[in-house]
Amino acid sequence: MNAQEPYALHIDDRASIEHEIRHYDDPxxxxxxxxxxxxxxxxxxxxxxxxxxGQLLGISxxxxxGVATFYSLIFRRPVGRHVIKVCDSVACxxxxxxxxxxxxCRVLDVGFGETTVDGRFTLLPICCLGACDRGxxxxxxDDTHFDVSPQDIARxxxxxx
Ligand code: FES
Numbered sequence: 001m002n003a004q005e006p007y008a009l010h011i012d013d014r015a016s017i018e019h020e021i022r023h024y025d026d027p028x029x030x031x032x033x034x035x036x037x038x039x040x041x042x043x044x045x046x047x048x049x050x051x052x053x054g055q056l057l058g059i060s061x062x063x064x065x066g067v068a069t070f071y072s073l074i075f076r077r078p079v080g081r082h083v084i085k086v087c088d089s090v091a092c093x094x095x096x097x098x099x100x101x102x103x104x105c106r107v108l109d110v111g112f113g114e115t116t117v118d119g120r121f122t123l124l125p126i127c128c129l130g131a132c133d134r135g136x137x138x139x140x141x142d143d144t145h146f147d148v149s150p151q152d153i154a155r156x157x158x159x160x161x
Contacts, residue, residue: 035071082121086124089127101125120160
């Protein structure tokens, strides 16, 4: 899916978003759910989907874009098969964030915001994941990994082919 292509909402996604809208008095509140539905289909949210979601919700594309930009777990560019998010907030910073970041960057040969050449991983920073007493913490897709050490990184990544 190219970022510039006109976007046709999948019929199942349309139904899911309409279902989502019914849960809220204010359709604006359904926008994060709608974005997640589109992201689940493609792995990210193409530009063309933003006005389509806005139209369905009866709100402006700018409002939808604002929500998409605010939430760090909504991806506005294609990402790898797996997304690694390394917590860079203060508690993890104090328990070894920098070593974890460096180990992931070294093993994958990418920096933050980049995807490996084989399209397997995208690496992103993320703020506090709510497990500050178990840092350093990182997420791979929906899995949260606690008390990670730099030596664990290569073995951990092998679990995500
Ligand atoms: S600071 Fe990393 S989980 Fe809270």
